[in-house]
Amino acid sequence: MGTITTSDGTEIFYKDWGTGQPIVFSHGWPLSADDWDTQMMFFLAQGYRVIAHDRRGHGRSTQTSDGHDMDHYAADLRALTEHLDLHDAIHVGHSTGGGEVAHYIGQYGEDRVARAILISAVPPIMVQTESNPGGLPKSVFDGLQEQVATNRSAFYRDLPSTAFYGFNRDGVEPIEAVIQNWWRQGMMGGAKAHYDGIVAFSQTDFTEDLKKITVPTLVMHGEDDQVVPFADAGPLSAELVQNGTLKAYPGFPHGMPTTEAATINADILEWLRS
Template identity: 45%
Template sequence: MPYITLRDGAQFYYKDWNPQGSTATVVFSHGWPLSSDAWEKQMFFLADHGIRVVAHDRRGHGRSEQTWERNDVDNWADDLSELIEKLDLKDIVLVGHSTGGCEIARYTGRHGTSRVAKMVFIASAVPRFAQAPDNPDGVPVPTIDFFRSSMLQDRAKFFIEVPTGPFFGFNRPGAKVSQGLIDSWFAVGIQGSLKAVYETTRSWENDYTEELKALDIPALVIQGDDDQIVPVKVGAYAAIKLLKKGTLKIYPGGAHAIMDTEPEGINQDLLSFIQS
């Protein structure tokens, strides 16, 4: 399996599907508490259309090494930078879902956009996820604390409740429930270290406003308006106001895991944006 060794010696797993004669390169960053496997529908579709696709397992997640330290967004950004530089990727399209949006925003804040042509934020926790006096529509910090305490008390139980309910929107009346998606989410999520998935929640309390305001490249913002994890008001609707070259796409009734619940639409959105 492909790994790179990071600056602290940690082993960092990635996938690199590179069709012969590929015309573009897309780099994916996954959400909490998953891995690169979360992107398999998009990666297969784009690679089948002649596009190189790269995705990594964030440190402490999936098949990457479970380091005790450096489970924070600044180090994630630096890890991503090392991967991009070691593979010598250029003119890439960066795509982040949920927490992955925090990672790619912080990457550009710390490393610039010299290797990035475009960005895509899907149901991303940017610019500001946590509630504050000047961000009243955000998620209350006690709710984030509940995520932390639930993981410490009974992570296995919590990692069944999240995909069964709000993550895929399966708790909505009339929802078409996929037990396979629930089981897959649990299987991938439970692979991550408790330390890493716990500390991931710290990234949700950061402010990524300046990173988004500084972006001067095209950015596509996609979200469902029934996202029960990231409120659309503090996600897509807030992000698009900050981006100089942003395009907004809202999926009516769309859930947080819109890549899985609306894969055909998301895949086509990505392909069209990449080729534009």
């Protein structure tokens, strides 16, 4: 584990375990590198080098006042890959992290990238616009910002208890430890970063970034995703990249890398070996 300091003085915390081909994990909002523990342990055991960082303002990275936008997120990821001198890397992004991966490749190219995996990811664009009528109304994201600004601890308890992991569905038993771990990670980060990050993940249009991606790209999305609805995300992203494969999961929730880790990890490994 270590830190790097970016050009604007922000310290970015990261984990770097093992040797072999690197897999770089970008986490979702408002979490941290810890959300990838299950994947990191699994792929470490398969002989990969696994790396995950806390996005600026999240986890153990600096709680900066500004820079909470996709341009900075992508630049921070580039700084990390250059610091570690990564080549032939596999980039995996969940939710907001999927946007980070797409924007990183779109902005900085594929010279260090071998493959990309977007899981329950926010691209192409979440918010409803004239060109994206299937998106969610801006008022939804305004409401999230209001909760972060005024009621963050309770909000960070409610979201993983319900829609994030599908624990509000009939017959689904909530897992208390998963809910508490989500809350723990969220509360480690900064309220300002999380507030601004809602705009970053919801209003950034990743369409042009996706069009620039030529490396093999696996798009994994749960059909019962209540946070990033399936129809306006996964299928569209898989079509926009130049070498995309869509893998849809009936009944799986937004947080499927945690609750459905055995399936997700096995499917990623199979695709990487194909």
